[in-house]
Amino acid sequence: MKTQFDIEKVLDNGKIQNELDFERALIMDRKLRVLSQENPKLKVVRKNLRDLIEDYETRNWSADSRINEKKLRESDLAEIMAEKERLFIYNRKELIKSKLKKLNLSQQDLGAILGHKSKSYMSELINGVSPFSLRDLVIINRLLKIDLTDLVPTFLPHTEQVKIKSSIEKLENPKLKLSKDDFTLA
Amino acid sequence: MRLINKKALEKLKRKNKGNAVLVKEIDVLIGDFETNDWKNQTQLKSG
Numbered sequence: 146m147k148t149q150f151d152i153e154k155v156l157d158n159g160k161i162q163n164e165l166d167f168e169r170a171l172i173m174d175r176k177l178r179v180l181s182q183e184n185p186k187l188k189v190v191r192k193n194l195r196d197l198i199e200d201y202e203t204r205n206w207s208a209d210s211r212i213n214e215k216k217l218r219e220s221d222l223a224e225i226m227a228e229k230e231r232l233f234i235y236n237r238k239e240l241i242k243s244k245l246k247k248l249n250l251s252q253q254d255l256g257a258i259l260g261h262k263s264k265s266y267m268s269e270l271i272n273g274v275s276p277f278s279l280r281d282l283v284i285i286n287r288l289l290k291i292d293l294t295d296l297v298p299t300f301l302p303h304t305e306q307v308k309i310k311s312s313i314e315k316l317e318n319p320k321l322k323l324s325k326d327d328f329t330l331a
Numbered sequence: 332m333r334l335i336n337k338k339a340l341e342k343l344k345r346k347n348k349g350n351a352v353l354v355k356e357i358d359v360l361i362g363d364f365e366t367n368d369w370k371n372q373t374q375l376k377s378g
Contacts, residue, residue, distance in 0.1 A: 199335065202335075202336075206341045206342075212345050
């Protein structure tokens, strides 16, 4: 399961598959607008992403598309989820930056420790344009003393929640129960 | 002109089906964006 939008995978697929990825793509487009001013390579990425966004909208949200209540609800949930992810990445970025400041380290210094030489790639990681590897996050956790729950998104998309709930119910094990708090998106 | 996130407007239309004035204005807005080829904000303002 993806916990973060992987722009390269979506561009490789040549298609946006669902509402959640569509909402994530819209957020990514806004991030890329800012980041592409510093990194011209991202202008091409943004253009390609906008092509996919437009294609998805034409297929699913044009004036003559069949839009029912279910689809509207799915879209609302996807918007909430994508916004949660955006906030999570924003808070993670601020947390990392403040810890780096306390240690008198730059973003590039952290990149050197993680083994990422490119300044722009480090910026992509921090801003959530490219996903951190688990190795990166473990190093950040140890080095900057940031809790893993602030580094790794632990909330689940609605479709995943439904699948897990159904699997747990099938097990019929009274000891195995999930409270509402176990799912961030109720 | 390319219009991204047209979905937001389509959703607004579907959720306000009864508001014929709003629905019509949204269609006009979408049409304006799609038929005009504004290159910058100045052109957009001058209409």
